[in-house]
Amino acid sequence: MHEVTIAGRTVPYRLVRNARSRHVRITFTPDGLRVSAPTRLSDREIRRAVQSKERWLLRHEALLHPQVPEPLIDGQMLPFLDGAVELGIRHSTRGSVRLRPDDARMAVAAPDADAVRPLVERGYRGAARDWFALMCDRHAHRMGVTYASIGIRDPRTRWGSCSARGALSFSWRLMMAPARVAEYVVVHEMAHLTHLDHSTAFWDLVQHFSPDFARDRFWLRDHGDWLSRAPGNTPPPPLD
């Protein structure tokens, strides 16, 4: 395996030499970075060529860290808003999930180990549908706005969105963030129902309905990477 340093971080890549290739080509594969280069170039020249693509590589940062999902195990605690739920796994040929936040339990019945994570995600998605419906109702009333629909998704780069037609969408992963952070995202998207931009007027509106929003934005900036991989073995950041 070859390595290159991008923004202070060591990134491994697989090097494939090709007599017919004329340029250094970088591609992302499920296993990570792949570099194909002409046979005539030295390792050093190739590394320099990869290095020169630093800006481009940084834009694909998420792809530089292919998600290696950590196994979820019976009895493990999963983050859930300001608390946690205990994951219970039992074997069953038919997969199912039941999330009961009041009992602090998520019960998964799975045919095999690989089926656990998608079922856990399904549990979070179900909870997110209920929670965001409640929160959107509450904040729409408070902010005097109306929305068309609520969708639960898993966008790679943002936690929520609002379309010009008033369709709101939220990442189910926010169910693993502190409630105030998830609520800030609701207020943020609802403010877009009035201002479809990030103008000063937009931020004034957010500030009015979510006075401590800066702290929540910082949380997402600092812990977004954790959130996009959770749940796993890394414990959630402490609540302040």
Ligand SMILES: [Zn+2]
């Ligand atoms: Zn926005």
